[in-house]
Amino acid sequence: MAVAAATAASRGNGGGGGRAGAGEASGARKKKGPGPLATAYLVIYNVVMTAGWLVIAVGLVRAYLAKGSYHSLYYSIEKPLKFFQTGALLEILHCAIGIVPSSVVLTSFQVMSRVFLIWAVTHSVKEVQSEDSVLLFVIAWTITEIIRYSFYTFSLLNHLPYLIKWARYTLFIVLYPMGVSGELLTIYAALPFVRQAGLYSISLPNKYNFSFDYYAFLILIMISYIPLPQLYFHMIHQRRKVLSHTEEHKKFE
Amino acid sequence: KALSSAPGTAQQLQVEILDAKTREKLCFLDKVEPHATIAEIKNLFTKSHPQWYPTRQSLRLDPKGKSLKDEDVLQKLPVGTTATLYFRDLGAQISWVTVFLTEYTGPLFIYLLFYFRVPFIYGHKYDFTSSRHTVVHLACICHSFHYIKRLLETLFVHRFSHGTMPLRNIFKNCTYYWGFAAWMAYYINHPLYTPPTYGAQQVKLALAIFVICQLGNFSIHMALRDLRPAGSKTRKIPYPTKNPFTWLFLLVSCPNYTYELGSWISFALMTQCLPVALFSLVGFTQMTIWAKGKHRSYLKEFRDYPPLRMPIIPFLL
Numbered sequence: 276m277a278v279a280a281a282t283a284a285s286r287g288n289g290g291g292g293g294r295a296g297a298g299e300a301s302g303a304r305k306k307k308g309p310g311p312l313a314t315a316y317l318v319i320y321n322v323v324m325t326a327g328w329l330v331i332a333v334g335l336v337r338a339y340l341a342k343g344s345y346h347s348l349y350y351s352i353e354k355p356l357k358f359f360q361t362g363a364l365l366e367i368l369h370c371a372i373g374i375v376p377s378s379v380v381l382t383s384f385q386v387m388s389r390v391f392l393i394w395a396v397t398h399s400v401k402e403v404q405s406e407d408s409v410l411l412f413v414i415a416w417t418i419t420e421i422i423r424y425s426f427y428t429f430s431l432l433n434h435l436p437y438l439i440k441w442a443r444y445t446l447f448i449v450l451y452p453m454g455v456s457g458e459l460l461t462i463y464a465a466l467p468f469v470r471q472a473g474l475y476s477i478s479l480p481n482k483y484n485f486s487f488d489y490y491a492f493l494i495l496i497m498i499s500y501i502p503l504p505q506l507y508f509h510m511i512h513q514r515r516k517v518l519s520h521t522e523e524h525k526k527f528e
Numbered sequence: 529k530a531l532s533s534a535p536g537t538a539q540q541l542q543v544e545i546l547d548a549k550t551r552e553k554l555c556f557l558d559k560v561e562p563h564a565t566i567a568e569i570k571n572l573f574t575k576s577h578p579q580w581y582p583t584r585q586s587l588r589l590d591p592k593g594k595s596l597k598d599e600d601v602l603q604k605l606p607v608g609t610t611a612t613l614y615f616r617d618l619g620a621q622i623s624w625v626t627v628f629l630t631e632y633t634g635p636l637f638i639y640l641l642f643y644f645r646v647p648f649i650y651g652h653k654y655d656f657t658s659s660r661h662t663v664v665h666l667a668c669i670c671h672s673f674h675y676i677k678r679l680l681e682t683l684f685v686h687r688f689s690h691g692t693m694p695l696r697n698i699f700k701n702c703t704y705y706w707g708f709a710a711w712m713a714y715y716i717n718h719p720l721y722t723p724p725t726y727g728a729q730q731v732k733l734a735l736a737i738f739v740i741c742q743l744g745n746f747s748i749h750m751a752l753r754d755l756r757p758a759g760s761k762t763r764k765i766p767y768p769t770k771n772p773f774t775w776l777f778l779l780v781s782c783p784n785y786t787y788e789l790g791s792w793i794s795f796a797l798m799t800q801c802l803p804v805a806l807f808s809l810v811g812f813t814q815m816t817i818w819a820k821g822k823h824r825s826y827l828k829e830f831r832d833y834p835p836l837r838m839p840i841i842p843f844l845l
Contacts, residue, residue, distance in 0.1 A: 480720040485802035 412457025
């Protein structure tokens, strides 16, 4: 949740193309990079993910045109959204085995927060699926991921078009707040239904002497979004550095 | 005259201290004895920069290199007549003893707040009431004993190799210890607490294991203390002594952690409380990381390190 929308300028996923924003592991160490087999696998992975999110994008457009309205489009792309977003869990594995130079902790955090929103909020609380806030974060995620995965694909092939790099480090300016708003509004919309149904909550007494209040937990999640504006401004600052660095390189070509 | 080479007069050295990041010249020390230690250099440096007390200083020969040790002698280092040292600020420091005392005193008092059902924790009708379950009273005794033991060990048993740690650690550590203590105490002392499924049998077995593990943990702390004479920094391989509890050294490098894990698992069993089990799990993860690190340094330092030993769990981990 908190860092879910922050994937725009963060995290490496094979190929070091361009210094990244807030999330990427320190590239100061001279790592030898993934071997040829790992690179082939990562290229395939990133191509498949790019394709997947394109399917979701196309699905949204088609559903919009068919329905004539932008309400309740979630249902048309529910399955590919769940499949491809959950598939991103593999990225944690990539970091863990070292074929991608990012931090396992940071990547886990980011992927888990996305998976949480998809499964533990949107899927679990059926009543929010028709909310417009869902469309807000789905669009933000879709555009972000298409750019991110194609960025990684091209980086791995050592041929990164400036356009993709520019898009990755620029569009987040709009997509990040959009995604965060969509996520927060969705969680907020889910609250009364969670309270009503006692969803995922356990109360005393019970034989394991434990209790959990999912409603309170969701409130804590929403509070955890508070440091995000700081991260956002840091990413904008990083953007200036990365894009001006490339500009200078181009001057000398 | 300071550089005279008359027999018996060692050449005095000069030391310049530069900032490791900016290479700015911070301090120049003249007429330094060649047999001066890094600790003495640090004291001299503090004189000109009082805000950087010795424990906060990291001095190294290379800006990106390892920190020099306090006991390193100047002339034994690869330096010429002018030694160039690079300084890095380690940040505000706090003594290990202070951190330990603070992080252990918290759980001791916090647990008691819940045990005595101080107002505003449970409903008002429960204020200052007492649980009717024996195990709840037993748990309070065990938990309190555990932390009193830790406090006494900090004051009288442990010999710390480092004097200080970064200040921010105290906030991190206290949040962990105090937070978990409050969380488990809340449930164990709750008016709706459910005693263990297998009743007195379960409690007695768990208590026995708890006592054994506490004695074991204490025995290991004493054995480690006796391994190193006061004030020295010698490192030796720990071996089993006449005390049967130390025989665990035959199988693990860090039996103190093994016993500590056993204590908390038995406490979880005694109270049948999930938060205690979760606390044990987190503690186990951290102690395993420490044990593996310690085991690795033992293997690196001692060629003849017993091959049968595992870091924390006999034969397994």
